[in-house]
Amino acid sequence: MNMIKLISKHLGQEKLAAVAFLLSAACFAIMGGCSTISFFPTELAQKAADKVIDDIWPASAAAKVPVSMSVSSSDSAAVARPAGTPAK
Amino acid sequence: MSMLMNRIKPNAFSIATAALLAIAIMLLSVPLAFAQPDLDVNTPSILVIKKSLSQRFAALTPHLDAGAVGLTADGLIAIRDASAASAVAATHTLVEKLVADDNQDRASLYREIARANGRADWENDIKTTFGERFINRAQSGWYYRDSAGKWIKKP
Incomplete structure (x- = not known):
């Protein structure tokens, strides 16, 4: 939590929110892609x-x-x- | 009411925290998402095919021992040396029929395993993997045909 506060101090809250939102969207996209491409076990x-x-x-x-x-x-x-x- | 809304109105900081928490949860759940259960090889139709293969195996064994029939890299069996079949008092037609019947069962087995596990597109991979395991576990003295088409006797 302190780390988030520290980053938000440097980036500004809006920028931090935007970065976090983009990161989570990227994570969702990667996980969605991985679930559709299934490798042969x-x-x-x-x-x-x-x-x-x-x-x-x-x-x-x-x-x-x-x-x-x-x-x-x-x-x-x-x-x-x-x-x-x-x-x- | 508006005062209450203002109090619980999420600011950018709380959105960022929630988003980062969501990422952390997703990253922690990755191993669970990719954990796959064992392949199902015991559906009723697979059991029927396995029984048929098992029953035919006794008739095939002398031909595998004599080198008349061998295993192939693609999970099937093939006639290697028809003359060796006469050494075990079997006509060529009989050996051909045994091989054809066995290959039909094997093809059905791979198709059913792929289908039973919801991945019909895995049929060829299953065929190849089974071919490798059949060869790895074949008895000493049996022949197998590698992917280059060369017959090799297991030492």
């Missing part, structure tokens, strides 16, 4: 894929590879790397 999809694999492949068939080790299927060396083996 890769980690959630990986978790979902693991759940599905657990359901359709018996435990003996599916290798347990943590999601953190997930790599692009184009990275053949990494895909071929057994679980727990560090990359060279």
